[in-house]
Amino acid sequence: MPDNLHFDRKKIVAEKDNLKGADLSNLNLGKANFSYGDLREANLSEAFLSEADFCHANLNKANLNKANLSGANFYKANLSQANLTGAFLRRAKFEGAFLRGADFSQANLRESFLLKANLRQANLSGVNLQDAQIHQAHLQETNLEGADLQRANLKGSNLEGACLKGTLLQGADLRNIRKLSCKDLESAVIDKATQLPNHLKIKWTSDTTFECEEQKKTSRTNE
Numbered sequence: 001m002p003d004n005l006h007f008d009r010k011k012i013v014a015e016k017d018n019l020k021g022a023d024l025s026n027l028n029l030g031k032a033n034f035s036y037g038d039l040r041e042a043n044l045s046e047a048f049l050s051e052a053d054f055c056h057a058n059l060n061k062a063n064l065n066k067a068n069l070s071g072a073n074f075y076k077a078n079l080s081q082a083n084l085t086g087a088f089l090r091r092a093k094f095e096g097a098f099l100r101g102a103d104f105s106q107a108n109l110r111e112s113f114l115l116k117a118n119l120r121q122a123n124l125s126g127v128n129l130q131d132a133q134i135h136q137a138h139l140q141e142t143n144l145e146g147a148d149l150q151r152a153n154l155k156g157s158n159l160e161g162a163c164l165k166g167t168l169l170q171g172a173d174l175r176n177i178r179k180l181s182c183k184d185l186e187s188a189v190i191d192k193a194t195q196l197p198n199h200l201k202i203k204w205t206s207d208t209t210f211e212c213e214e215q216k217k218t219s220r221t222n223e
Helices: 008-012 182-187
Strands: 201-203 210-214
Touching: 182 201, 182 210
Parallel strands: none
Antiparallel strands: 201 210
């Protein structure tokens, strides 16, 4: 890791392949190009990184606590076990990113793009994911307790074992999700605008209460 990186923007970007463990906290690095960089265990807490490029970068165990990452691009980046608590990630792009075990608790991910992202065992409790694109994502055993996913698109994602306690799913698209049960819906908050997978049938008994039935596929046998 190079010495005396503080406030030398050009040098920081030039040394992006050798920033493991670097202290970049509180720096203004908006629109910086860290693509393919090595930022493992780097400290980027409270840094300004709006529209920065982290495509294919390695941020394993990096600290991005309360960083401003609005519009940042993390295409196929590795953020496994990274700390993104309280980060501002509105309209950030995580397509194909590896986010297993990352902590996003209380982060703002509104209108973010998470197509095919791997969020297994990630902590998304209390996160704002309104209007986010999360289709075909891996959300197995993910903690979504108290998260706001109103109008989010989760079509085709895998939610097996995810915690949906108090998760706001009003107007969300949950079609083609196979690992979703009536118990999951009953622990979350849905409304009549929530789009459900075909195997779940809802009968509304009032504006806020419903009865849910799971329909099992019947197999055809040769006569």
